[in-house]
Amino acid sequence: MNPDPTASIESSSSATLTGAQLFHRALLNQGVEVMFGYPGGAALPLFDVLHDSPIRFVLVRHEQGAAHMADGYARASGRPGVVLVTSGPGATNLVTGLATAHFDSVPVVAFTGQVKSHLIGNDAFQEADVTGITRPVTKHNALCRDASAVARMVNEAFFVATTGRPGPVLVDLPVDLMNQPVTPGPGHERPRLRGYKPRRHAHQGQIAKAAAAINAAERPVLYVGGGVIISGASELVRQLAERGNIPVTTTLLGLGAVDETSPLALRMLGMHGTAYANYAVQESDCLVAIGARFDDRVTGDVTKFAPKAAIIHIDIDPASISKSVNVDLPVVGDARDALEHMLPLIERRPRQAWFARIEQWKRQHPLKYGHGEAIKPQAVIEQLGRLTDHDALITTGVGQHQMWAAQFYGWRRPRQMITSGGLGTMGFGLPAAIGAQFACPGRLVVDIDGDSSFQMTMSELATAVACDLPVKVVLLNNNFQGMVRQWQQLFYDRRYSASRMVNPNFAALADAFGATGLRIDRPDQVGDGLNELLTTEGPAVLEVLVDAEENVYPMVPSGHGLDEMDLGSLA
Amino acid sequence: MKHLISALVENEPGVLAHVAGMFAARGYNIDSLVVGRTEDPAVSRLTLVAKGEDAIIQQIRKQLDKLVHVLKVRDHADEDIVERDLMLISVQTPPGRRAEIVDLVELFRGKVVDIGARHMMIELTGPEKKIEAFINLCRPYGISSLARTGVIAMPRTPQPDGPTEEKSGTTNSD
Numbered sequence: 001m002n003p004d005p006t007a008s009i010e011s012s013s014s015a016t017l018t019g020a021q022l023f024h025r026a027l028l029n030q031g032v033e034v035m036f037g038y039p040g041g042a043a044l045p046l047f048d049v050l051h052d053s054p055i056r057f058v059l060v061r062h063e064q065g066a067a068h069m070a071d072g073y074a075r076a077s078g079r080p081g082v083v084l085v086t087s088g089p090g091a092t093n094l095v096t097g098l099a100t101a102h103f104d105s106v107p108v109v110a111f112t113g114q115v116k117s118h119l120i121g122n123d124a125f126q127e128a129d130v131t132g133i134t135r136p137v138t139k140h141n142a143l144c145r146d147a148s149a150v151a152r153m154v155n156e157a158f159f160v161a162t163t164g165r166p167g168p169v170l171v172d173l174p175v176d177l178m179n180q181p182v183t184p185g186p187g188h189e190r191p192r193l194r195g196y197k198p199r200r201h202a203h204q205g206q207i208a209k210a211a212a213a214i215n216a217a218e219r220p221v222l223y224v225g226g227g228v229i230i231s232g233a234s235e236l237v238r239q240l241a242e243r244g245n246i247p248v249t250t251t252l253l254g255l256g257a258v259d260e261t262s263p264l265a266l267r268m269l270g271m272h273g274t275a276y277a278n279y280a281v282q283e284s285d286c287l288v289a290i291g292a293r294f295d296d297r298v299t300g301d302v303t304k305f306a307p308k309a310a311i312i313h314i315d316i317d318p319a320s321i322s323k324s325v326n327v328d329l330p331v332v333g334d335a336r337d338a339l340e341h342m343l344p345l346i347e348r349r350p351r352q353a354w355f356a357r358i359e360q361w362k363r364q365h366p367l368k369y370g371h372g373e374a375i376k377p378q379a380v381i382e383q384l385g386r387l388t389d390h391d392a393l394i395t396t397g398v399g400q401h402q403m404w405a406a407q408f409y410g411w412r413r414p415r416q417m418i419t420s421g422g423l424g425t426m427g428f429g430l431p432a433a434i435g436a437q438f439a440c441p442g443r444l445v446v447d448i449d450g451d452s453s454f455q456m457t458m459s460e461l462a463t464a465v466a467c468d469l470p471v472k473v474v475l476l477n478n479n480f481q482g483m484v485r486q487w488q489q490l491f492y493d494r495r496y497s498a499s500r501m502v503n504p505n506f507a508a509l510a511d512a513f514g515a516t517g518l519r520i521d522r523p524d525q526v527g528d529g530l531n532e533l534l535t536t537e538g539p540a541v542l543e544v545l546v547d548a549e550e551n552v553y554p555m556v557p558s559g560h561g562l563d564e565m566d567l568g569s570l571a
Numbered sequence: 572m573k574h575l576i577s578a579l580v581e582n583e584p585g586v587l588a589h590v591a592g593m594f595a596a597r598g599y600n601i602d603s604l605v606v607g608r609t610e611d612p613a614v615s616r617l618t619l620v621a622k623g624e625d626a627i628i629q630q631i632r633k634q635l636d637k638l639v640h641v642l643k644v645r646d647h648a649d650e651d652i653v654e655r656d657l658m659l660i661s662v663q664t665p666p667g668r669r670a671e672i673v674d675l676v677e678l679f680r681g682k683v684v685d686i687g688a689r690h691m692m693i694e695l696t697g698p699e700k701k702i703e704a705f706i707n708l709c710r711p712y713g714i715s716s717l718a719r720t721g722v723i724a725m726p727r728t729p730q731p732d733g734p735t736e737e738k739s740g741t742t743n744s745d
Binding site: 132135136139140142143145318 | 643
């Protein structure tokens with residue numbers, strides 16, 4: 001994608017084109033190769049120009065799937081994902097997907113058809129106030145009121161979505177304007193965003209102060225979030241950790257920013273983080289947050305969070321600074337830019353006492369699980385990690401399976417883990433995997449999913465079959481909404497209200513969709529089952545019947561400090 | 572603490588919805604919010620009064636600044652500013668007491684803009700404190716209805732010699 005939206009755009013000032021043709025030309029100039037969506041009355045002119053377009057259009061089964069596919073595409077590739085749907089229900093069905101992308105700072109550009117301009121506000125058929133409905137779940141949105149402004153609005157949408165702290169942008173396109181022939185004036189496609197100035201460069205003085213604080217620290221910890229992956233700063237984080245001899249923990253969205261085989265890696269922190277990461281944060285005297293936002297699932301009770309640490313926060317969004325946790329030393333700017341300038345100032349310190357304590361925590365409290373008659377879900381994920389050489393692109397739904405994937409897959413590289421962090425959207429896994437597969441056609445893409453999450457968007461299996469995509473699904477079936485059940489067990493006296501699932505035969509269901517369905521239910525079948533899944537051509541689902549009442553540990557109960565973990569029965 | 576924040580925003584449809592929606596979604600309390608045109612037809616000035624701890628006010632400022640159509644945000648907390656609120660107030664005029672109300676209006680440099688048999692409508696501008704003082708003085712007569720625009724404000728030009736003729740909230744000068 002071209003970072004400067006004005007650079008390569010050919011002028012179209014002399015020709016007369018319809019709004020839809022201007023739209024199409026702007027998409028081509030933006031380098032769009034694939035779009036996800038669903039047609040409908042108010043979007044027909046836009047679909048007509050796509051009929052003989054070089055842009056590949058992926059027809060989904062529900063618009064929510066389109067938004068998650070664009071999201072998965074963007075997270076896997078770093079390029080914006082593009083969505084096109086119709087007005088009314090087509091647009092409102094995007095809301096969950098936009099909110100998911102917004103929360104996790106993913107560049108998604110959504111175009112929605114709208115009823116004719118003169119009918120807007122008239123309660124016309126399939127009308128909805130889409131800019132009103134999506135305002136809180138997008139970085140920006142706009143309604144087109146002039147056909148000759150279409151190219152400019154497309155370019156603005158891509159520019160806003162991909163710069164600064166990225167996020168979804170929606171443009172609402174009334175159908176009459178898309179049919180209207182216009183002769184736009186010169187420069188009509190040039191963005192006009194007087195108020196939008198994403199900051200990139202961090203203040204040098206702040207960087208120097210931060211480096212000095214890190215050098216002086218006895219017990220520093222790097223706390224690395226998704227912003228590091230977005231800015232492409234993972235390699236610099238590795239260098240920072242190695243040069244300064246500093247342990248690193250990552251958030252759920254930061255997984256893969258650091259190779260977990262590194263002796264400096266503490267793996268994930270937070271509610272279901274490793275005990276050693278959480279203890280290290282609580283004992284740290286200098287916590288360096290990079291592209292992370294102190295989410296409540298990371299901090300636990302904020303008043304008890306990192307009580308001994310001076311907090312340095314590197315973030316591109318000024319509004320993230322001191323939002324939930326008071327920051328002692330803010331560095332506002334792009335993570336890669338800030339780290340490039342900070343790195344030469346970092347000095348190596350032995351910190352022997354600090355690493356000795358961390359080693360002790362690691363020995364005392366490794367991630368672990370038990371063994372029994374039923375298949376342990378953690379064992380499936382661990383084995384999947386080994387069989388795929390820890391190199392697959394993994395997507396997940398939300399719940400227990402997501403946390404086990406985070407804990408047990410073994411992350412090696414950025415953009416490898418694609419998961420809904422902030423919003424926690426069940427049903428994200430399969431459509432995200434489809435989007436990721438479009439972004440990385442040659443890679444192995446595996447959706448680690450749960451029975452409940454999978455059923456929220458499983459109709460997209462039809463999309464995977466129609467597009468002949470080799471996405472694989474490892475479906476951990478405990479016949480529960482596992483995380484809800486875990487909370488009910490621990491905090492509601494095992495009263496399993498509405499969390500028990502009566503499930504279909506998933507393998508047969510996959511077959512019916514035209515994918516391949518497989519099923520295992522004994523621990524000795526895990527290796528063969530996974531191997532068969534991974535060697536099956538085309539889309540395939542492996543249903544794994546797992547221990548129904550297995551819990552995710554460690555667990556920091558809501559409202560507790562990070563060091564007040566429940567380590568589970570194996571502690 | 573009370574903060575007066577002003578922002579220059581692009582004069583585009585939907586900008587007010589973006590601002591108001593952001594305030595509602597984040598649960599910020601605002602006393603007043605005024606949007607009006609400026610010397611540049613493409614730019615509007617938005618003035619808001621919010622109360623809250625410094626951390627909240629900082630967040631309000633940053634979140635406003637994040638909106639794509641917002642050009643510039645300024646917190647006037649520690650600045651020498653001129654602030655004005657415009658009020659229309661309809662006061663009951665008990666028999667024989669109309670003259671004392673008119674006296675009050677003159678003391679506050681207000682204007683009587685409508686007179687009926689039992690009511691009088693008064694126009695008054697000034698800083699919030701002056702407006703509130705006038706409202707309190709009118710209460711004994713009975714207030715039938717009241718409308719205020721909310722505060723607009725602008726920083727003063729720094730004067731090289733001595734203090735300026737009016738400090739906000741201390742005189743009744745228009």
